[in-house]
Amino acid sequence: MLGNNIKELRKAKRMTQKELADTLHVSQQTVGSWETKRAIPGADTLAQLADYFGVTTDYLLGRSEKKSSSEEQETKDLKKFLEDNLDNGMTFGDGKVTQEDREKLEIALTQIFYRYHDEFKKRKEEKGRFKF
Structure with missing residues (x-):
């Protein structure tokens, strides 16, 4: 295996x-x-x-069929977080967030997440994680 x-x-x-x-x-x-x-x-x-x-x-x-690493799990967690919070009527100030604003929020938060995720991976590789 x-x-x-x-x-x-x-x-x-x-x-x-x-x-x-x-x-x-x-x-x-x-x-x-x-x-x-x-x-x-x-x-x-x-x-x-x-x-x-x-x-x-x-x-x-071969002990698990699950391929996901913790980083991939974080991505899935982010998606679930966004869905749970944005789909359940997020509000700001006096009113609910419009569908257009919801989509903008989702895009912005996702971009921020991936930017930090990519920076983390680069730093990890630069530290020579795979060197002996």
Whole structure:
């Protein structure tokens, strides 16, 4: 299961084994051995793989069908928050928010969320999270 999941995720990103190996600072042969089930990545490398592919370690190990990482879950949570709050009659001042204002609020809040989300991911990568 683990090897198949690594291979599936790598191919979904249109990466070669060498590109994934370079990203994780391991050899291409190491990636190949994971994918053919001849070797298993250590706990730290497993966490790096999950972070890189945006999935849970449980998904990689075949313990869960849920691919979502916590960041993807936050995106889903934001969407639910917006739907719950904006669809249930949000009000400002004396009156309800119009449909046009509601749409503008949703767009603005979503853009802010993704801007901060992208900045967080960049900072995380810049800190060399995938370096040994």
